[in-house]
Amino acid sequence: MVSQAQDSALYSTYARSELSFERGEGARLYTADNQEYLDFAGGVAVSSVGHGHPHIVSALKEQADKVWHVSNIYKIPGQEKLAQRFADVTFADKVFFANSGAEAMECAIKTARRYHFVNGAPERTRILTFEGAFHGRTLATLAAGGQEKYLEGFGPKAGGFDQVPFGDHEAMKAAITDETAAILIEPIQGEGGVNVVPHQCLRGLRELCDEHGILLVMDEVQTGVGRTGKLFAHEWAGITPDIMAIAKGIGAGFPIGACLATEKAASGMTAGTHGSTFGGNPLGMAVSNAVLDVVLAPGFLEEVQQKGLRIKQRLAELADTYPDQIESIRGEGLMLGLQLKADAFPNGVGPMVEAARKHHLLTVGAGNNVVRFLPPLTITLDEANAAIDRMDAAFADLKPAN
Numbered sequence: 001m002v003s004q005a006q007d008s009a010l011y012s013t014y015a016r017s018e019l020s021f022e023r024g025e026g027a028r029l030y031t032a033d034n035q036e037y038l039d040f041a042g043g044v045a046v047s048s049v050g051h052g053h054p055h056i057v058s059a060l061k062e063q064a065d066k067v068w069h070v071s072n073i074y075k076i077p078g079q080e081k082l083a084q085r086f087a088d089v090t091f092a093d094k095v096f097f098a099n100s101g102a103e104a105m106e107c108a109i110k111t112a113r114r115y116h117f118v119n120g121a122p123e124r125t126r127i128l129t130f131e132g133a134f135h136g137r138t139l140a141t142l143a144a145g146g147q148e149k150y151l152e153g154f155g156p157k158a159g160g161f162d163q164v165p166f167g168d169h170e171a172m173k174a175a176i177t178d179e180t181a182a183i184l185i186e187p188i189q190g191e192g193g194v195n196v197v198p199h200q201c202l203r204g205l206r207e208l209c210d211e212h213g214i215l216l217v218m219d220e221v222q223t224g225v226g227r228t229g230k231l232f233a234h235e236w237a238g239i240t241p242d243i244m245a246i247a248k249g250i251g252a253g254f255p256i257g258a259c260l261a262t263e264k265a266a267s268g269m270t271a272g273t274h275g276s277t278f279g280g281n282p283l284g285m286a287v288s289n290a291v292l293d294v295v296l297a298p299g300f301l302e303e304v305q306q307k308g309l310r311i312k313q314r315l316a317e318l319a320d321t322y323p324d325q326i327e328s329i330r331g332e333g334l335m336l337g338l339q340l341k342a343d344a345f346p347n348g349v350g351p352m353v354e355a356a357r358k359h360h361l362l363t364v365g366a367g368n369n370v371v372r373f374l375p376p377l378t379i380t381l382d383e384a385n386a387a388i389d390r391m392d393a394a395f396a397d398l399k400p401a402n
């Protein structure tokens with residue numbers, strides 16, 4: 001029974017907007033009364049190929065007519081195919097399919113610990129992460145992120161995770177002990193505020209891991225599948241991880257996560273060590289294979305890079321127009337952020353996200369006073385320009401009269 005004090009039977013965990021959408025087409029969402037919005041939130045980096053992409057829709061429909069779910073008791077051809085495609089285009093040899101980013105991360109954490117367990121170092125269980133990280137909302141991934149605001153009230157923090165200040169290589173070096181199993185990092189922190197880890201730093205972490213015989217684990221749940229203009233963001237630094245979690249964009253709206261690993265790193269994950277009832281079901285695999293068709297098409301990623309650069313230029317112009325409001329522009333490809341000046345926006349990014357919404361532009365707030373842009377990778381330059389014009393109008397609305 002819903003009490004009269006509330007108007008919904010849902011958990012109150014989300015501070016939702018009043019907006020709701022009935023349908024989507026490419027980079028646009030429409031309300032029931034046909035109001036059009038430009039979707040530069042992309043369902044938080046999920047709608048990688050836009051809404052209603054014909055190739056993805058037909059792949060889903062075709063599979064829906066055949067079989068939806070059989071469980072991992074049986075071979076699933078779509079899984080074999082998708083895993084092999086990842087093996088062909090990434091560092092990975094082995095893939096496990098899950099249903100979300102947090103689950104992909106759980107598999108990554110288990111894989112890293114189990115690697116040391118079967119290789120004669122069972123004491124190596126601790127994982128080092130950077131402050132400001134976000135790895136999901138399960139008990140272990142919350143501990144990995146280490147953010148007090150998310151951990152409060154949920155009982156003992158899962159053990160085995162230590163944080164060092166963002167980008168502090170010396171602190172990371174000093175934190176490694178003979179109990180360290182892995183370093184876990186987002187190549188660009190998403191929720192933390194589009195904080196780009198310098199390529200030099202990623203290369204340094206790779207060296208540090210090699211030196212100490214520990215594993216480098218990438219959380220590319222948000223940065224992966226073309227978001228930054230490379231298939232995976234670590235490619236920009238010219239290094240490879242041992243283990244990587246992905247999700248968001250690979251499902252394009254279908255809940256899918258995956259953990260990718262080298263043969264060596266995955267050596268402990270033998271029969272019975274991990275599992276998922278839904279993970280990698282035929283429907284999801286049909287969708288993800290279709291997403292890869294689009295993202296791996298010749299020239300697609302180069303276009304993402306070019307569109308990202310163009311938007312960055314326009315954001316720089318915006319920063320020139322509003323020097324008292326905008327602190328910095330950050331990000332890579334189509335994972336971009338506009339950092340607002342704290343004194344101009346003492347209440348955080350909420351009012352700016354709201355102002356943009358009034359101009360029918362959807363964005364997402366992030367840490368560090370950052371407004372995030374995560375549009376479909378398929379946006380046109382016209383749509384990108386329209387989005388910046390709307391952002392400009394939103395800034396004009398909030399500019400103090402003088």
Ligand SMILES: *Cc1c(COP(=O)(O)O)cnc(C)c1O
Nearest residue numbers: 100101102134135136190221222
């Ligand atoms: C969104 C996100 C997660 C969690 O993904 P869910 O699908 O919400 O569980 C983990 N890591 C990063 C970097 C993310 O952006």
